[in-house]
Amino acid sequence: MIETEEKHILTMLVDNKPGVLSRVVGLFSGKGFNIDSLCVAETIDPAVSRITIVTQANSLVLEQIEKQLRKLINVIKLRDMTGPRAVKREMALICIRAKRESRDEILRLADIFRCKIVDVGPQYYIIEATGDRGKMEALISLLKPMGIKKIARTGSIALYREPD
Amino acid sequence: MKLNGAQILMKVLQEERVDTIFGFPGGTVIDIYDELAKTDIRHILVRHEQGAVHAADGYARASGKTGVCLVTSGPGATNTVTGVATAYMDSIPLVVLTGQVPTHLIGNDAFQEVDIVGITRPCTKHNYLVTRVEDLARILKEAFYIARSGRPGPVLVDIPKNVSVAKTDYKPIEKVSINSYSPTYEPNTKQLKKVMKLVKEAHRPMIFAGGGVILSKASAELTTFARKIRIPVTMSLMGLGAFPGNDPLSLGMIGMHGTYRANMATAACDVLIGIGVRFDDRVTGKTDCFAAQAKIVHIDIDPTSIRKNVTVAVPVVGDCRISLQHLNRMIDEADLGDLEAKRNPWLRQIEEWRRAYKLAYDQNPEGSIKPQYVIDCLYRLTNGKALITTEVGQNQMWTAQYYHFEKPGHFLSSGGLGTMGFGLPAAIGAQAAFPGKPVVDVAGDGSIQMNIQEMATAVEHGLPVKVVILNNGYLGMVRQWQQLFYDRRYAATCMNCAPDFVLLAQAYGAVGLRAERPSEVEPVLRKGLETPGPVIMDFRVEKEECVYPMVPAGAPITEMLLA
Numbered sequence: 029m030i031e032t033e034e035k036h037i038l039t040m041l042v043d044n045k046p047g048v049l050s051r052v053v054g055l056f057s058g059k060g061f062n063i064d065s066l067c068v069a070e071t072i073d074p075a076v077s078r079i080t081i082v083t084q085a086n087s088l089v090l091e092q093i094e095k096q097l098r099k100l101i102n103v104i105k106l107r108d109m110t111g112p113r114a115v116k117r118e119m120a121l122i123c124i125r126a127k128r129e130s131r132d133e134i135l136r137l138a139d140i141f142r143c144k145i146v147d148v149g150p151q152y153y154i155i156e157a158t159g160d161r162g163k164m165e166a167l168i169s170l171l172k173p174m175g176i177k178k179i180a181r182t183g184s185i186a187l188y189r190e191p192d
Numbered sequence: 193m194k195l196n197g198a199q200i201l202m203k204v205l206q207e208e209r210v211d212t213i214f215g216f217p218g219g220t221v222i223d224i225y226d227e228l229a230k231t232d233i234r235h236i237l238v239r240h241e242q243g244a245v246h247a248a249d250g251y252a253r254a255s256g257k258t259g260v261c262l263v264t265s266g267p268g269a270t271n272t273v274t275g276v277a278t279a280y281m282d283s284i285p286l287v288v289l290t291g292q293v294p295t296h297l298i299g300n301d302a303f304q305e306v307d308i309v310g311i312t313r314p315c316t317k318h319n320y321l322v323t324r325v326e327d328l329a330r331i332l333k334e335a336f337y338i339a340r341s342g343r344p345g346p347v348l349v350d351i352p353k354n355v356s357v358a359k360t361d362y363k364p365i366e367k368v369s370i371n372s373y374s375p376t377y378e379p380n381t382k383q384l385k386k387v388m389k390l391v392k393e394a395h396r397p398m399i400f401a402g403g404g405v406i407l408s409k410a411s412a413e414l415t416t417f418a419r420k421i422r423i424p425v426t427m428s429l430m431g432l433g434a435f436p437g438n439d440p441l442s443l444g445m446i447g448m449h450g451t452y453r454a455n456m457a458t459a460a461c462d463v464l465i466g467i468g469v470r471f472d473d474r475v476t477g478k479t480d481c482f483a484a485q486a487k488i489v490h491i492d493i494d495p496t497s498i499r500k501n502v503t504v505a506v507p508v509v510g511d512c513r514i515s516l517q518h519l520n521r522m523i524d525e526a527d528l529g530d531l532e533a534k535r536n537p538w539l540r541q542i543e544e545w546r547r548a549y550k551l552a553y554d555q556n557p558e559g560s561i562k563p564q565y566v567i568d569c570l571y572r573l574t575n576g577k578a579l580i581t582t583e584v585g586q587n588q589m590w591t592a593q594y595y596h597f598e599k600p601g602h603f604l605s606s607g608g609l610g611t612m613g614f615g616l617p618a619a620i621g622a623q624a625a626f627p628g629k630p631v632v633d634v635a636g637d638g639s640i641q642m643n644i645q646e647m648a649t650a651v652e653h654g655l656p657v658k659v660v661i662l663n664n665g666y667l668g669m670v671r672q673w674q675q676l677f678y679d680r681r682y683a684a685t686c687m688n689c690a691p692d693f694v695l696l697a698q699a700y701g702a703v704g705l706r707a708e709r710p711s712e713v714e715p716v717l718r719k720g721l722e723t724p725g726p727v728i729m730d731f732r733v734e735k736e737e738c739v740y741p742m743v744p745a746g747a748p749i750t751e752m753l754l755a
Contacts, residue, residue, distance in 0.1 A: 047310075092499075
């Protein structure tokens, strides 16, 4: 029986020390797990960082990924953020070709998607967009026909909603 | 008290009651060696750093203590990698101390600089680069704690030269606590009750014991458990000795070169209790067919081992010994009915399998020496009580099959990584732990040459290891695969140019003996074992003998080639 692979968003609190990210990432490459996106930064406690990884795996592989990550000495806490209990966002900077005939259309799209124009030139806009994965994909597909010159995406971050 | 890094290291080694270190000096550890010489810790100077790690590993496997080795930076450090990976695969507690260039030169491609922490990240349980002398004591204590707790493993500590000479206030660290690391020793009672239920209902149960039983010192508990409920026991290569090999309930080894009855019983059992095992591919063969009729119970301290390779009905995360203690108590309190009557058909079936195909060989007194006969004689002459190390390949499998290990800690072999060259240095380490016990390395003519330089170590330190070379002029196991699966095309497996091992032994200042006829096997073994000091015994054995049974790689384990 071959199970389908699904996207999972895992976040972990880790010791903020040199080499820790390399342990986490090395585990994925060494064991043949995959990484869709990766995001790392310090938390409010400077001794602790939060790593968020989006991965694709079937349930057995996901179980191994989680167990293997927990086994790393520097991983303090790990949570699967998949599902509605967590809020997820990613951000993108999109440099888009802006010829005269498409400038209005781009501004309209930016407005609909609540994006900001952070840089303007005679031939381009740079748009700052945030949202969940679905929104980003939709925005990108609408902008694509106008000509995306460059794009930088952060990958997902996530937080669990506090219990009521 | 102000101490420098090297002195702090000595303090911690003494606190951890380290009595022996295996190592090789160099520029970045010269200050550490200077301090080491002032202590009463014994240092065994090896001839290659790989030998140092294998020796520390053999010391740890034989004694149950944490092995320690010390090497310099750069090539000294990279030479440890095979040894570290070997220990990692077999979960052996080691602390590997490597020198490093001074912190201000790290990243400059300095002389003998290498990123050993980066290199060994995937093959250590954990590793450290010490950047401040203030952290050294804590890191060293953590290293020992991590190495021997939970599922044991090697921990590497990289110490830059300036850290070993820098001074700081030292006070002993009493207790180590790492907030993100707390292995689960105590099993979940609910899970154990499920195990009991399965055991109660089972008609054809069997136990599959592995290295975890030996590491958690659970052999006595396992033996009690198996005998109380009359369940037959098979063992992985790493588990040999966990249960007495001559016990009527012992099925011998499972897997690719396992016994006929062990593999047949695995396919037929209805409950399989895996204890301290990881269902390695050399054990399971084709996983879809492995124990296909059985509900599998898996007891292991490492959750990542569970459900990694096979589907498990009842997972139990916990220490093997503590789990078995609980189970033994539960058995005492439970009513299991008439076990005798219940088990008899199953045990009779196993007895039939045992009779149908026994491990056997045919030694013609006028023919060439059968390698199995050498192991058989060695077993008899040592009363099964020697510490046996092996290299890897046919020599390892024949030893596993014909030396019926009674006790844990007597079969020291590279199981997971399969490291040729392991046996001789491991024997040196085991001998250092037990100077009075007979220690024998069973080797092939190929693998012994991978770390033969350690003969000098054995001679220098008066460690009287005995090397039994099963000399067939081939890299025998690969040759066997070529014979069976590649139409006898012996690509690169014929070793025509080997040294004269008798002369080689003498060149090292050891004793060399040779047997060329079956009638010489016993006298040579007897003489070799009685001779004080290191001895190499060269047995010219049948050149194209194969290890049977054999399950072709990837086949179900019931599909055995029997001869």
